[in-house]
Amino acid sequence: MRIRPGIIATVFDLAYLTLTTNLLLVLGCLPLLAVALTTDTTRSWPLLALLAPLCAPALCGVFAVFAAYTDDRSTTVASTFARTWRASFRRASQLGALTTGVLVVLGVDARAAWGHSVGAVAIPLLATAAVLTTAAALLALAVLAELPTARLRDALRVSLYQAVRHWPLTLLSLVVLVLLQTVFASRPAVALGLAAAPLLYVVWANSRFALRSVLRPTAGRSVATGH
Template sequence: MRIKHETLGTVFDLVYVGLMTNLLLVVSCLPLVAGLVATDPARSWPLLAMVAPLCAPGVCATFAVLCAFSGTGNNAVARTFVAAWRASLRRATALGALATAALVVLGVDARAAWGHPVGAAAIPVLVTAMVLITATTLLALVVIAERPAVRLRDALRACLYLSLRRWYLTAFSLAVLALLEALVASRPAIAFGLAAAPLLYVVWANSRFTLREALGPIPG
């Protein structure tokens, strides 16, 4: 059997886009990656929380690369990534800072309530709020990747509504994101070297389907 040149080209493009996107994502998240590798996250989490918002533009840029490749087959990864990173820098970083601060506050409150009578009522509420913040932030990063000029307030309002309306899609995206986080914690080399782009593609595609009413069809 002969393999068509188009098929080989598609396979090479997929491999190149995946590996190059992983590399650029690591570079854009270098402070967080270095902290995860060089320190004990259980003890250094305040420092990691401070640098975590810097990863938001890199995640937006990753989503932009995946969108461009899925829509038009554009494999100019570096150019697309850098352009999207610059375009989303201010809004994505602000969103990442807001989400991180809220999650830290809620997480500390949940830890303080653990083992106390008030925890039976407070912890489920706090955990639900943390899940909603994570889901809304994830969808908002997808919006910012395609609409860098969007007002953050408008994006958050629409994403909160759609994350609740299509809760089953939200649950799937969060499960994939949790898998990526588990890989980062246990096998960072595999996570950042191989798994990040494929798993983020699943998250992006699922989130893009959730947002189709707001963003319309994929360009191209």
């Protein structure tokens, strides 16, 4: 049975896209990864929280690579990533800092409530707030990946609404992120070298579907821009 040249080309394109995207993601998150891999994260978490916002522009770049390949079969991975990273850096970093700050506050509050009677009510509420914060941030990064000049406030408002509206997709994305974190904790090389791009593609695809009314080709005016 002959294998058509088009199939072989697609396989090579996907392999190149996966490996290159993983490499660029590692470079974009290098400070965070260096601390996470060389320290006890239970003690270095404040430093990790400070470095985490630097990963947000890298995730925007990854999402832009996925969008370019899905729409146009573009394999200009490095240039697409770099262009989106530069264009989204300010807003994505602000989003990352905001999200990290909220999650840290929620985590500290949950730790303080643990073991107390108020925890029975407070902890589920705090956990729900953390899930919604993470979900809205993921969708907002997908918005910024394709509309880098979108106002952060508008992107977050739309993302929170769509995350709740499409909660099954949101839940799947969060499960995939937990899976990626689990693989990273046990096999960092496998997570960063192979698993990151395919798993993040699932997260991006879910986010884009949830945001399809905002990110359709003619929807440049669906999210207000900063200009």
